[in-house]
Amino acid sequence: MASPAAAAASAAATKSVVHVAGYTSCGFFRRASSVVASLGLLFPHRIQLVEHAFPSREAYREWLIHGTNFREGVAKVGTKEGKVGNLRAANHASSPFCWLASGTGDGAEDVTEFIGGCDDALDWCRSFASPKAVAPNGAEEGKGEEEATMVPDGHAPDHPYDYDLLVLGGGSGGLAASKEASSLGARVAVLDYVKPSPAGTKWGLGGTCVNVGCIPKKLMHHAAQLSEHAKLDAPHYGVGVSEKTAEEWMGMSRDADIKEHSWDILRQNVQNHVRGLNFKYRVDLREKEVTYLNQLGTFLDAHTIETTDKKGHKGTVTFSRCLVAVGGRPAPISCPGGELAISSDDVFSLDRDPGKVLCVGASYISLECAGFLNGIGRDVTVAVRSILLRGFDRECADLIGAYMKSEGVKFREGVVPTKMEKTAEGKIEVTLSDGSSDVYDTVLGAIGRTGDTARLGLSNVGVAVNPKNAKIPAKFEQTSTPNVYVIGDVMDGCPELTPVAIHAGKSLARRLFGGSTRPMDYRNVCTTVFTPLEYGTVGYSEDDALSEFGKENVEVYHKYFVPLEWSVSPSRAEHRGFCKAVVDKHTNKVLGLHYLGPNAGEVMQGFGTAMKLGCAFDDVRDTVGIHPTTAEEFTTLSVTKASGEDAAAGGC
Amino acid sequence: MVAKSGGKMIVSTDQFRDEVLGDPSSPPPSPSSLPVLVLFSAPWCGPCRLTNPVVKEVMKLYSSKLEVREISTDDLPDVAARAGVTSIPTILIYHDGKVRETIVGCVAKNVLARAVDKVLEDLGMLGDDE
Numbered sequence: 042m043a044s045p046a047a048a049a050a051s052a053a054a055t056k057s058v059v060h061v062a063g064y065t066s067c068g069f070f071r072r073a074s075s076v077v078a079s080l081g082l083l084f085p086h087r088i089q090l091v092e093h094a095f096p097s098r099e100a101y102r103e104w105l106i107h108g109t110n111f112r113e114g115v116a117k118v119g120t121k122e123g124k125v126g127n128l129r130a131a132n133h134a135s136s137p138f139c140w141l142a143s144g145t146g147d148g149a150e151d152v153t154e155f156i157g158g159c160d161d162a163l164d165w166c167r168s169f170a171s172p173k174a175v176a177p178n179g180a181e182e183g184k185g186e187e188e189a190t191m192v193p194d195g196h197a198p199d200h201p202y203d204y205d206l207l208v209l210g211g212g213s214g215g216l217a218a219s220k221e222a223s224s225l226g227a228r229v230a231v232l233d234y235v236k237p238s239p240a241g242t243k244w245g246l247g248g249t250c251v252n253v254g255c256i257p258k259k260l261m262h263h264a265a266q267l268s269e270h271a272k273l274d275a276p277h278y279g280v281g282v283s284e285k286t287a288e289e290w291m292g293m294s295r296d297a298d299i300k301e302h303s304w305d306i307l308r309q310n311v312q313n314h315v316r317g318l319n320f321k322y323r324v325d326l327r328e329k330e331v332t333y334l335n336q337l338g339t340f341l342d343a344h345t346i347e348t349t350d351k352k353g354h355k356g357t358v359t360f361s362r363c364l365v366a367v368g369g370r371p372a373p374i375s376c377p378g379g380e381l382a383i384s385s386d387d388v389f390s391l392d393r394d395p396g397k398v399l400c401v402g403a404s405y406i407s408l409e410c411a412g413f414l415n416g417i418g419r420d421v422t423v424a425v426r427s428i429l430l431r432g433f434d435r436e437c438a439d440l441i442g443a444y445m446k447s448e449g450v451k452f453r454e455g456v457v458p459t460k461m462e463k464t465a466e467g468k469i470e471v472t473l474s475d476g477s478s479d480v481y482d483t484v485l486g487a488i489g490r491t492g493d494t495a496r497l498g499l500s501n502v503g504v505a506v507n508p509k510n511a512k513i514p515a516k517f518e519q520t521s522t523p524n525v526y527v528i529g530d531v532m533d534g535c536p537e538l539t540p541v542a543i544h545a546g547k548s549l550a551r552r553l554f555g556g557s558t559r560p561m562d563y564r565n566v567c568t569t570v571f572t573p574l575e576y577g578t579v580g581y582s583e584d585d586a587l588s589e590f591g592k593e594n595v596e597v598y599h600k601y602f603v604p605l606e607w608s609v610s611p612s613r614a615e616h617r618g619f620c621k622a623v624v625d626k627h628t629n630k631v632l633g634l635h636y637l638g639p640n641a642g643e644v645m646q647g648f649g650t651a652m653k654l655g656c657a658f659d660d661v662r663d664t665v666g667i668h669p670t671t672a673e674e675f676t677t678l679s680v681t682k683a684s685g686e687d688a689a690a691g692g693c
Numbered sequence: 694m695v696a697k698s699g700g701k702m703i704v705s706t707d708q709f710r711d712e713v714l715g716d717p718s719s720p721p722p723s724p725s726s727l728p729v730l731v732l733f734s735a736p737w738c739g740p741c742r743l744t745n746p747v748v749k750e751v752m753k754l755y756s757s758k759l760e761v762r763e764i765s766t767d768d769l770p771d772v773a774a775r776a777g778v779t780s781i782p783t784i785l786i787y788h789d790g791k792v793r794e795t796i797v798g799c800v801a802k803n804v805l806a807r808a809v810d811k812v813l814e815d816l817g818m819l820g821d822d823e
Contacts, residue, residue, distance in 0.1 A: 313739070314737075316737035316738075323770060324774075324780070327779075
């Protein structure tokens, strides 16, 4: 909400002083005048009527045309001396004659805009009184959208520095911000430098998402899905089999017994694609006229960065404004021998087959990796300290765990690794806190990520850092040092998602160099976890909704369903999808949506827009479903948790 | 070092300047008065690998009339960027430090051969043999 001072200032700036001149017996004059007067009663701070009533038509025309020639004065406003600019005003001869002015005086020199006659005045009044769009956060009409009020950072177009904007980090957020800023005319440079992981892995331009995150993850998840389809589905659809082979098993088709999977081919093709993206981003920056420096940056002061290139040569770069978009890195496992573990930084380019794997952690990174490694046929165990997917909807997290267990992923719950040792064969023996131990080819640590701020020199520039996660707190993406900004994973409180960083980066660039005041909207961001049973969600989890609004104010609709394509495969007999809507009981507004099933990301995207528009549950229910799909299950939700009725879906 | 395409690998900016652009400061006779076909490629690029045999065959066809070089955009990104390469494979045919022909993408042997013919003809180097 804007401060009182700002509100008063904006009100004063937008008060319209409407002048209506005419003669008293003229009906049109009286009509225009009374409409403006009524608006003035309704919105006294935004509109004021100044009436110029002449006793007769002659007196009016004497003033307008023949004597004072007021209309010519108005027609010449804003033009070079003596020239008539506004022909409409110059030729207006009827009553009334209406205009906007900067004050209540009756001089032509105060005129800011010529409105016209009665019809023009009424049109102007209609548009003045039209309802403005209601802001997505439900802000009341007239209160205006929330503005991003940033602290002035002293940027001036004639500053003496090398760059208008220096971006630290060439990932999703940094690249988006740099390209947007450059397109708005700013002189921009991006510093991107990948410090090798403890296991020695490095990668090119593009950040976490492109190199060791979303992109390779989704490709490998797809590999697992393909395996699952080939084994569990294809044979039952007649693909890759003949009646003869089916006959051997009581005339029924059976799952394909595919054991072979080439890690080498998967890794190579995934990495080739990633390298292609690295190349594309380099070309992209060049085309958008953003300078790319493959150097590590450290702050020396609020306008200077010391750079180090891969050969160790140092230099300096100066900037008016700096954007920190360095993202995060995996937290290492701290037990003795923890350095034997790899992380998500390494798994997607692992130069040997992962073999038998232990995934330490219950984050989505751990579960997604465990999921695809299991899906491509590797022996996978997950060591969980307490609960799965902390921060996500509890019911959905448990369903994901149950699905993974049924797929053969082993879970060791309530444990952490206490020791890791290299064996004579070069494998890793892991001892857990419950005393048990086992030998693995690979240990993947995914216990959390921290901001990559340790060697940024932030203390030299007075930027505060949250000691718990090494991330940088900010307001409207501005840090405690006004000309240093932050977006993406390294910003404290920012959802660790590529599209969020991209949007925040573009929106910040528009505010810094495009005169925009719109803040980034972090609410109702839809997201998907690509575990073997995919999970898509937007808005509140059931747990958060209950704790924030109270059980008596929340209604939960839920349903289990079997995707049509799974009905033909006997091995999928126990698999089910699930969807849930968390609804505000009194306003019917949807607080959160949850979906477990195939193609969760595709299913969820459209609902993201619906949530942005503040959809009600009835809106979802009134939407005609697309049949046969799994997404349509949302449109036929009807059973509430409170009713205790069976949530399994019925037939067509 | 011979690259997969059969051409000599260019591994430094200096080498590019000397062998492709033709260093104007080096004493005459200049290193090569022949046109130089430069293949810009990278190991991870599928279409580049498909282009290798095409370049090899063209190299054989024009063995006395054409120099062939290869540059990895991973190793020399700045050389590639300055040469205006925005996608790979890209073949630039240079003569006297100037680009005479540009072929973007993987092409068939006869297409590449025609392009080389065109350059040689423009330079008056297309012989009467064959």
